[in-house]
Amino acid sequence: MKIVHVAQYLNPGMGYQENLLPYYQQQLGHEVVLITSTLSSGFNQKAKRKFPAGETLEHGFRVIRLPVWGELKDKFVLFKGLARILEQEKPDYIWQHMPTTLSVRTVCQYKKSHPDVFLAIDNHADLTISIHNRFLKTVYYNGIWKTLLRLWTKPVDLFFGVTPSRCLFLEEELGIDPDKIRLLPIGTDTDHFQPVIDRAQFLASHHLTEDQILIVHGGKMTRDKQVDRIVRAFQRIPNSNVRLILFGSIEDPSLQTLINQDSRVLALGWLNRQDTLTVLIHSHFGIWNTRHTTLLEDSLAAGLPLVLRYYGSTCHLIDDSGLFLYEGSIHEIQEKMQLLIDHPELLAAFRSATQQLGQALSYPAIAQESVAYAQSPGPLAIHQTFMTDRFSDPGYEQYRKIRES
DSSP states (O other): OEEEEEOSOOOTTOOSHHHHHHHHHHHTTOEEEEEEESBOOOOSTTSOOBOOSEEEEETTEEEEEEOEEEEETTTEEEESSHHHHHHHHOOSEEEEEOSSSTHHHHHHHHHHHOTTSEEEEEEOOOTTTSOOSHHHHIIIIIIIIHHHHHHHOTTOOEEEESSHHHHHHHHHTTOOOGGGEEEOOOOBOGGGOOOSSOHHHHHHHTTOOTTSEEEEEESOBOGGGTHHHHHHHHHTOOOTTEEEEEESOBOOHHHHHHHTTOTTEEEOOOOOHHHHHHHHHHSSEEEEOSSOOTHHHHHHHTTOOEEEEOSTTTTTSOSSSEEEESSOOHHHHHHHHHHHHHOHHHHHHHHHHHHHHHHHTBHHHHHHHHHHTTTOOSOOHHHHHHSSTTTOOTTSTTSSSOOOO
């Protein structure tokens, strides 16, 4: 089967879904092509943003970069020649990344002309990471896009939410028929988890010792990520044999001041993907106290137990394998950290359960289901498992959106 992905942006070498899912689908024996723009998303200001039009490779699958007429930055681009390339590639399956993009109209038109093609659209938006201004959110999602999707998307076979609350976003904010919505999460990248250095080398390179407990947090550290709360909570922990490892760009000036106050905090700066995976593999547990990041799935692949803020985009990522935060206060973060530091047997049990969960949410399993849906659109195992009250509680007041406090 020939699978063609359409994504607005591609950041080469990163661990996002558009970098990895096509690779795993290709590993199943399918021919996979990703059509994208000549732009990256620009999430990392130091990274290259513009690329030449034409063909290249990403993890061994073909990438076709098309020029654009323009873009609404971080939202969508206006492709030049997308319809022509679809006719040229003749896909059996089209995977459109994100519903709120103008390329949705193009892929739906292609589906109308080629009704045997399976067309799926996935969604990565929820209320926590979308437009926060209520008026603008109502106009943009509930007005403009809900109307356009109603006009365009009748030919779509299925919509995939990549977390439980992003399934709900499709229904509640964009008006998608719930019978057409399935959970198909961001996966764990099991094939690429080979650390570049062993544990002894890792510890030595960062002046760490085997008896130290390593707590990790990573990503772009802006003020709204509330990383300062993690550092403040850590400063309250009296144990001398613990270290807090932070990696990623620090974009909150006050955070650097806090870091400088405690010699047990290590700030490693921005890491490439291999170095990121190495840090996750060699740490004892990770903590992310606000919204979802694909580093959470990377942590599961590493078997790293997690402390996470509970909401609809993290609720499926702990299964007797870590601890949830419900308030995100400094006291609550300290309490959960101290519990894991003081109970190594609990941490060991969580690591074993995390490894099992990482396999259940692995990209090989997700790629297999993504292909199976083209044959039978009924809910499959991952949806049936994680869209249940064991994991997902839409009645919880912060399920859709984390309260800012």
